[in-house]
Amino acid sequence: MSPRRRLLVIDDDPDFVEGITPILTGADYEVDVAYNPKDGLQALQAKSYDLLLLDIMMGRGAEGVMIARKMRKDPRLRDMPVLIITGIREQIAFLFPGGPLHPHFMAVDELVEKPVEPQLLLERVSALLQAAEARKSPAT
């Protein structure tokens, strides 16, 4: 078994975070949390993570989108898998009128709506980790 995977959660709603971290740690992931975009970016720079769980609507608007944008410009972070967690799909429709409901901010990303059932959350996390792995070492 590979070493424990390390996940970062960036979400400004501590109540929501408390509702997902036990699910993730229960599945043997190591979880760090940043409660605002600034701390989140710092954590991403300081440590290396296998996956990011990113809230879209933070602070004064869609600051999650801003994080995704910065990550795309950073060669070290560009390929990190991201699970986008959003309050509702309408937020996406609201931010990107006429656009698809899953805007694909990153190379490897997936979108789930809050609240997310434990089983679905764990499925998505492990599928994204696998997809990222597959990208790193091209299948033979």
Next chain:
Amino acid sequence: MAQDRPKILIIDDEDVVLDSCVQILEGSSCQVATANDGALGLQLLQELRPDLVFIDLMMPGISGVEVLEQTRELDPSVVTIVITGYATVGSAVEAMKRGAYDFIPKPFTPDEFRLITQRGLERRRLVLETMTLRREKELLKDHFAAIVSHELKAPLGAVQQNLFALTQDLSGALTDGQRKRLERMQSSIESLLVLIHTWLRAYSADIEGLRDRFKPTCVRKVVAKAIESVQPHASRKDIEIVASVKEPLGSIQGDEGTLAEALTNILSNAVKFTRVGGKVLVRADEEDNAISISVTDTGLGIAEEEMPYIFEGLHVGKSVPAAERGSGLGLAITRRIIDAHQGSITVESQLGRGSTFVIHLPTLEAGPCSRHEPDADVVAESHQGGNE
């Protein structure tokens, strides 16, 4: 009014009239300005931004009618009252046609002038209030989706998330009763989230923006999708959904997901109002370049007096059993979706016998969508009762 003291401007070429008006209004809380010709009047209008303007119709230079028109152009919310030197009804009516609120014939008594001033200011207050309310309404409508999503859905979502986590954390330690209670809490919150979602759909501008995403859409898929989403509810009530879809069936220009939502609303009403063990018929037909999708139930039916209101938002039928009451928005959303598709929706109903809702949509000329399209086949299997 913007300030506490309403501002009144009086434009008249006769100084006697101006003086007496000022005198009459003395001691009132109003701020009064005067102009003895149209040009000065218009200048003061710009500078003072009055709430109420009196305009003499007969003036040398710029005519009263022109001053009136320019005032309306500058700010239509300013209340204008014309002073008619000769008490001809004709000129007053003409002025009112051009936007004057009222007229006062010369000569007038102080009481008459005070009264009409009071009425004019009252009118101004109402106009401003209406404007504010309208602005607030627009603003609220524009931002409703954002406000509701964050302020209501976020905390509810967090509660639900914690219930999920708790249920999992405590999975070994819970008694059956405790677990059931947690499940009930989860399902209540789920219903609340669905309700908020429905509200959002009804108010967000999303439906208007729908047309940009229109593409040729297979009606069979729409029908299959809608049936699939109400199937669990129907199964619980032992209701059979019998679908008959004409073969071949054309395509329409639209959005599959939203159309399915529209049909789902009608279908789920049909299931809701049909007695346990009953049947709901779904029929998709094509004739004269129009596709019709009808949903017939053998349910409670709709009382004739309620018919005009069923497509209005927030209408909940009187005969609806309490347990089946919804948000009253389903049909309103459905009609908006169908309208956006250039279609129409009709209903026939008999109280106690059941209802038939028919959606009519214009067919796309491109011809029927293939029966053998891969996912069309997959969804066709989920039909209950099969095709004719």
